[in-house]
Amino acid sequence: MKEKITGAEALMRSLEHEGVETLFGYPGGSIMPVYDALYDHRDTLNHILVRHEQCAAHAAQGYARVSGKVGVCLVTSGPGATNTITGIADAMMDSTPIVVIAGQVGAGFLGTDAFQEVDLVGVTQPITKWNYQIRRAEDVAWAVSRAFYIARSGRPGPVVLDFTKNAQTDTVDYEPKDVDFIRSYVPEPETDPVLLDEAARLIDSARKPLALVGQGVELGNAQEELKAFLEKANIPCGCTLLGLSAIPTAHPLNKGMLGMHGNLGPNIKTNECDVLIAIGMRFDDRVTGRLDAYAKQAKVIHLDIDPAEINKNVPVDIPVMGDCKKTLRLLTEKISPADHSEWIGSFREYETTEQTRVIEPEIHPAAGPLNMGEVVRAVSDATRNEAILVTDVGQNQMMAARYFQYGKPRSIVTSGGLGTMGFGLPAAIGATFARTGRPVCLFVGDGGIQMVLQELGTVMEQKAPVKIILLNNNFLGNVRQWQAMFFGHRYSFTPMLNPDYQQISAAYGIPSRRVMERAELAGAVREMLTSDGPFFLEACVVEEGNVMPMTTPGSSVDEMLLEC
Amino acid sequence: MDKIFYTLLVYSENFAGLLNQITAVFTRRQLNIESLNVSASSIPGIHKYTITTWSDRETIEKVVKQIERKIDVIQAHYFTDDEIFLHEIALYKLSTPEVQENPEVSKIVRRHSAIFVEVNTTYCIVEKAGMTEEIISLYNELQKTGCMLQYVRSGRIAITKSCVERVNGFLEAREARYRQEKAGAAKKAL
Numbered sequence A: 001m002k003e004k005i006t007g008a009e010a011l012m013r014s015l016e017h018e019g020v021e022t023l024f025g026y027p028g029g030s031i032m033p034v035y036d037a038l039y040d041h042r043d044t045l046n047h048i049l050v051r052h053e054q055c056a057a058h059a060a061q062g063y064a065r066v067s068g069k070v071g072v073c074l075v076t077s078g079p080g081a082t083n084t085i086t087g088i089a090d091a092m093m094d095s096t097p098i099v100v101i102a103g104q105v106g107a108g109f110l111g112t113d114a115f116q117e118v119d120l121v122g123v124t125q126p127i128t129k130w131n132y133q134i135r136r137a138e139d140v141a142w143a144v145s146r147a148f149y150i151a152r153s154g155r156p157g158p159v160v161l162d163f164t165k166n167a168q169t170d171t172v173d174y175e176p177k178d179v180d181f182i183r184s185y186v187p188e189p190e191t192d193p194v195l196l197d198e199a200a201r202l203i204d205s206a207r208k209p210l211a212l213v214g215q216g217v218e219l220g221n222a223q224e225e226l227k228a229f230l231e232k233a234n235i236p237c238g239c240t241l242l243g244l245s246a247i248p249t250a251h252p253l254n255k256g257m258l259g260m261h262g263n264l265g266p267n268i269k270t271n272e273c274d275v276l277i278a279i280g281m282r283f284d285d286r287v288t289g290r291l292d293a294y295a296k297q298a299k300v301i302h303l304d305i306d307p308a309e310i311n312k313n314v315p316v317d318i319p320v321m322g323d324c325k326k327t328l329r330l331l332t333e334k335i336s337p338a339d340h341s342e343w344i345g346s347f348r349e350y351e352t353t354e355q356t357r358v359i360e361p362e363i364h365p366a367a368g369p370l371n372m373g374e375v376v377r378a379v380s381d382a383t384r385n386e387a388i389l390v391t392d393v394g395q396n397q398m399m400a401a402r403y404f405q406y407g408k409p410r411s412i413v414t415s416g417g418l419g420t421m422g423f424g425l426p427a428a429i430g431a432t433f434a435r436t437g438r439p440v441c442l443f444v445g446d447g448g449i450q451m452v453l454q455e456l457g458t459v460m461e462q463k464a465p466v467k468i469i470l471l472n473n474n475f476l477g478n479v480r481q482w483q484a485m486f487f488g489h490r491y492s493f494t495p496m497l498n499p500d501y502q503q504i505s506a507a508y509g510i511p512s513r514r515v516m517e518r519a520e521l522a523g524a525v526r527e528m529l530t531s532d533g534p535f536f537l538e539a540c541v542v543e544e545g546n547v548m549p550m551t552t553p554g555s556s557v558d559e560m561l562l563e564c
Numbered sequence B: 001m002d003k004i005f006y007t008l009l010v011y012s013e014n015f016a017g018l019l020n021q022i023t024a025v026f027t028r029r030q031l032n033i034e035s036l037n038v039s040a041s042s043i044p045g046i047h048k049y050t051i052t053t054w055s056d057r058e059t060i061e062k063v064v065k066q067i068e069r070k071i072d073v074i075q076a077h078y079f080t081d082d083e084i085f086l087h088e089i090a091l092y093k094l095s096t097p098e099v100q101e102n103p104e105v106s107k108i109v110r111r112h113s114a115i116f117v118e119v120n121t122t123y124c125i126v127e128k129a130g131m132t133e134e135i136i137s138l139y140n141e142l143q144k145t146g147c148m149l150q151y152v153r154s155g156r157i158a159i160t161k162s163c164v165e166r167v168n169g170f171l172e173a174r175e176a177r178y179r180q181e182k183a184g185a186a187k188k189a190l
């Protein structure tokens, strides 16, 4: 049935048709017709007014990462649109499905440097999976449906819709559209059965197999398939930062985190294994360290949905293309049960070393100020590993990733590829709208929180139940650590003069507490977790704490420093 | 690694902005595009890009995959010169008085199987289609006579020697798979 409505109203209907319930946004001149239409859809479309458009994009990311649905943000043209760029780039790097809808000047003004005109399609071209300028109301239904289809299918990613003002106000015979096929776009490449057989044979012949688990497993909802695969062939695994919750921390085959600040075992064993099975991960340089010394002894099997990832950084012997939910299941059917307990046992020595030299001193220090890892573990324990972890970027991120323990899938939201400071608070806000019923715990540094401090306004207004744990070390800690290690302790512009966060929380009406003493930590964490709604816990931690172990830049993956 | 001269054939939907997306992949990999030709292809609604560049096998493979990953790009392939028929076209603008004075010029043109496509009292235009080397060799000879006013060379166009038309096959397979999936889904729904 057709009906004449405005393009702005068509957008509302199209969003509802896509099942959108939540959007994050900020109004302005070129998107006003849309906001006007939204006024009549407040019952179905829950619009969250952020305090800065960058945070609309990050909130949409946080929402998407936890819910598995497409995150949506709505902004005006020009500065509103350019403010979302960091979030779009971040979503591109971390394969997060979001759709950013931005206003644009009327089609008649395009190219004239009209007020608040920016060539958004041009600017976002390299950082989107797809972008499109909607210049006619007739195109709304098609473009929205195509945008959502592209954002969520295959390897997910960000899509930008640049919506000219005339297309918002013109009328159209609206009819919902369902794009589920684009002839030029292959979301899921076909799996080659020959390669699948070869992979199975290689796995069966392996004596020291190691699996590398990436976010692809979470994106493909293949957590169960992964477990079945690893258990059948008795294969130990390491997880990338974004793949940490694809398998519970406590699973005996989970040997911890890969990469620069990962665990000793999986990093060292990467250069000892005979078969490396990469699953939904992309061999980022933070994972591989020096490429010419990375897993040279191993045959490499790579399961991925994106053909462009094969051979990109690490030469692959057997690529297995396809959705890993399917390919893992097929592989599991083909492989034979195996026992690699001796190989798995050989990880223990490294686990013990790391435990005694790094982990214990970090989480159970005898004296002195609070450690970052200690605070993280206290929160993780108190939530019985049920919480969703959101981090900012820096030492807080690495400490949180290392010392948090994951019990459920989709439990880590962090900016991996782009490493965006300021990501944490808005992403945590977004995560609370995924309504999982699980607590959302944010770890953030004193630098990162000040990049987006205004979002406490959003927390206040929405009563978004974010548990904000500020690891306050009065430094841009991560950079300070590098200055200490590689620049002769010359602390160039990394000491951070901080405001009184208790007063700031109070100003926003957010309950808060500051802890400095070890004896108070557990009580403070309990208070935070038992309070309804948001909470601001400021942990005053050791100023010059370092994240260890570490593969220094330019070193190979098995050269990890335990202390610096 | 040794650089090889590659020709990329890219097929895409006819959407605005695609040329930009494709060339951006070269820019990111710091590859210079030697020549670029864009035109409608033999398949209605589909554009064909012929792009040449110096690169190595490893890089060109990644470039092609990154181009193909663009949503509205249908297919991208790379070829070396022995895998394709290729052609370029060049126009040479010569000064008519000097051509008349120097009989050698017409001989050169004839020897290169080029043709005069325009002659007037001030200038004439010679057209030459062929391989890059042939075009350059004509240029060099004409240049020596000192009568050349302007010279322009087109981008390369190329056609594969293979007997399989990959793009047609790809599109048919895509449509077939989609219909099959749809039918499967409909059956499940019943």
Ligand SMILES: Cc1ncc(C[n+]2csc(CCOP(=O)(O)OP(=O)(O)O)c2C)c(N)n1
Pocket: A392, A393, A394, A395, A396, A397, A419, A420, A421, A422, A444, A445, A446, A447, A448, A449, A471, A473, A475, A476, A477, A478, A479
């Ligand atoms: C937007 C942005 N700017 C700069 C950086 C570089 N950077 C990485 S970590 C870091 C320090 C972070 O300090 P803080 O937020 O206090 O966290 P800490 O490392 O102390 O936990 C900086 C400046 C970045 N990643 N992102």
